[in-house]
Amino acid sequence: MRRAQRGRQMSARRRLSLGERLVIAAPYLWIGAFFLAPMLLIAKISVSQSVLARPPYRPIFEPSDGLAAIWAKAQTFSFDAYRALMSDTLYLESYLSSLTIAAVSTLITLIIAYPFALAMARAPERLRPMLIGLAAAPFWTSFLIRVYAWIALLKDEGLINNALLALGLISAPLQMFATTGAVVIGIVYSYLPFMLLPLYAALERQDPSLREAAADLGASPAHVFLRVTLPLSREGVVAGALLVFIPAVGEFVIPDLLGGSETLMIGRTLWNDFFSNHDWPAASAAAIALVAVLMIPLLLWERARLADEDDAR
């Protein structure tokens, strides 16, 4: 589009033309109504007081009050919910525990996925499409069902315990189900395809002649791997790690189905505060804090990408 070309050359912010406005209107209105407005609303609820009612908070102000009135009432905002976030350690603990569980799971996923992806990338070329198809296929199946499948394996009277008992390796069932370890297994299993695909992509496009050159120059196979293969696959490692880590932090289904009562994860804590404890202001405050923590890196990343685009021109 010629117009867009001209726009891209201008570094200053520009106005959209009528045609462009027609294109952007529908998605903009949608996210305005169903993302931005709800976010503003929970920001508002997060400064309200919790009450036992339906809805379970006392509105501080109405948008119809007008700006002056809202400002006057702003003096009466309740920051109880935010203060509670810091003093009542449940949210902070849940968040830190989510980060830890997600980090450990991501590391284990990487350790399992790397040799797997390497074996796929070095398989005969005619087999590779089939292998990658098989590795990606679970992604299209139901997440819930894949997590559910592990319940039958991990339970006290489940298949793993039965097999171990039958083999005489253990005398009493191991407690695996309803533990934090089970949550880690669930995350590793569910997110493995997300790690495999970028790793495979990064490993497959490596030029084999680089490895041959290193070997010709006297590098041992271990050396070739550490000095050539691994550094060249860094992009795939980073992409895969992000694709596993980010959704794992906010995971609800896995800790709820496989975790025990001591498994704290932020998604589950939010859910419980909302549905069971009906503490909407607390849940809203935590949600707003999460939005801030998660959105800032994303926006900085996009800004850096745009700057790169400018440099490239």
Next chain:
Amino acid sequence: MSAVVSWARRATLFMGFLFLYAPIAILAVMSFNASRLVSVWGGFSTKWYAALLENEQLLHSAKISLAAALISATIATLLGLLAAISLARFGRFRTRMLFFGAVHAPLVLPEVVLGLALLTCFVAFGVGRGFITLVIGHVTLTMCFTTVAILAALRDSDPALEEAAMDLGATPFGAFVRVALPQIAPAIVTAYLLAFTLSLDDLVIASFATGPGATTLPMRIYSQVRLGVSPQINAISTLLLALVAVALGLAALVSSRRARRDGQVMTSRARAPDNAS
């Protein structure tokens, strides 16, 4: 390559695929177990499948989920296409960062956050929750994925081709439809399938956004699963897995035929899941 290395690779592949597929395979086998218990094999039986057909609630939920997925994937793909065009082609317009952030937010935010924001909004404005709010929730959730998938393809497509079409007298709209759209068509299909799958599978957003009349299949499965392993759930899970397996098999067949016809190596298939993630 030494024999040891190639043997180790084969073993790695075997273990990897065993890890990926064994739990699903065990689930499928268990769905034919006549016994209720996981640990006891009570003989082969299809009674749990027969019981499924009489479970009106479950069938109704399956219909709701399917309808919601079809409608929300359609809307999300259209909105995603428009959002991707805006982000790829409109340069640095005002409020671009706001638009970018809001479109991409569900990608990084926990689903629970989006769900509770939507629910409080529906409650505050007195909107009765049901099928429509379910679709709204799913479109909002999946739109970011469709946008990302289409945006990647648009960035890869060559704007010079569109410019050439316009130099030859095409309108910007005409040039887009005739030149850019065919280039990004595979990404649009991927985006649709992605949105469809995510909607069909979603538990969290549905739990917040839907009402009593429109309980989705994952919600039913979830409420049963919380009570423990159930043979009927094994049966419906196996059916769903079989459905995906057939669909993927067909897709692989079609794309390998096309690849053979075009005489090109299947780079597109290796790339498609990349877009998807």
